[in-house]
Amino acid sequence: MKKSTLAFLVAALTFSFSIGDAVAKGHHHRNHHRHHHTRGIHRAKKHHIAQLPIVVAHIAIGTQHMSVSVNGDRYADWVVSTAKPGFHTPQGSFRATRLARVYFSKKYDNSPMPNSVFFHGGNAIHGTYHIRALGHPASHGCVRLLPQHAAELYALVEHFGMARTRIVVTQ
Numbered sequence: 369m370k371k372s373t374l375a376f377l378v379a380a381l382t383f384s385f386s387i388g389d390a391v392a393k394g395h396h397h398r399n400h401h402r403h404h405h406t407r408g409i410h411r412a413k414k415h416h417i418a419q420l421p422i423v424v425a426h427i428a429i430g431t432q433h434m435s436v437s438v439n440g441d442r443y444a445d446w447v448v449s450t451a452k453p454g455f456h457t458p459q460g461s462f463r464a465t466r467l468a469r470v471y472f473s474k475k476y477d478n479s480p481m482p483n484s485v486f487f488h489g490g491n492a493i494h495g496t497y498h499i500r501a502l503g504h505p506a507s508h509g510c511v512r513l514l515p516q517h518a519a520e521l522y523a524l525v526e527h528f529g530m531a532r533t534r535i536v537v538t539q
Contacts, residue, residue: 421534423524425485425493427511429457429539432503434493434511436521443524446517449496449506450537457509459537462487464530467522476508482515483522487535494518511537 427434429450436443450457466486471494473479481494493511495518496502502512513521525533 422528422532423521424534424536425521427457427493427535427537429459429505429537432505434513436524438524438528444517444520446513447503448493449498449501449504449512451507451509452505455508457507457511457537458488458491459539460488462535462537464525464533464535467526467530468492469522481510483518485522485525485533485535493521493535 422439424437425434426436427448427450432448432450434444434446434448436446464485464487466484468484468486469482471481471484471492473481473490475490480497481492484492484494486492491509491511493513495515496507496512497515498506498512499514502514506512
């Protein structure tokens, strides 16, 4: 997705949510007390829309790939490295819990973890400088990406918010 397309998507979503808020508050009709049924439908839609993740990062351990979608549209497919033998990348569906543009692993020799998107305890999706290992299990449990891909994902999560981000890790 091009930056101009992403900017349009952001503008459209922002407009949609502001209209949705007005509708849910009953500002779409002068005599909104006569339209309880309509208001209820709009409220339900707003509630449903608000629950949908905008950014979804799906990591497939078996193929060492990540696909990223924004509002249901495919954004990118990237090669990753997950846990090497003897370590574990947690599987499941997670929300982003913390962002750190600059981070160093306290547990693993101050290893750099640029553009970290934490999703389960100390596990994060982050950039790596061990790019030759990408495509093969090589981490202590994190999901490693090319630094520029990690920066792109970080920017998406920062823009749309951690609550609107879902990280899905499957075998």
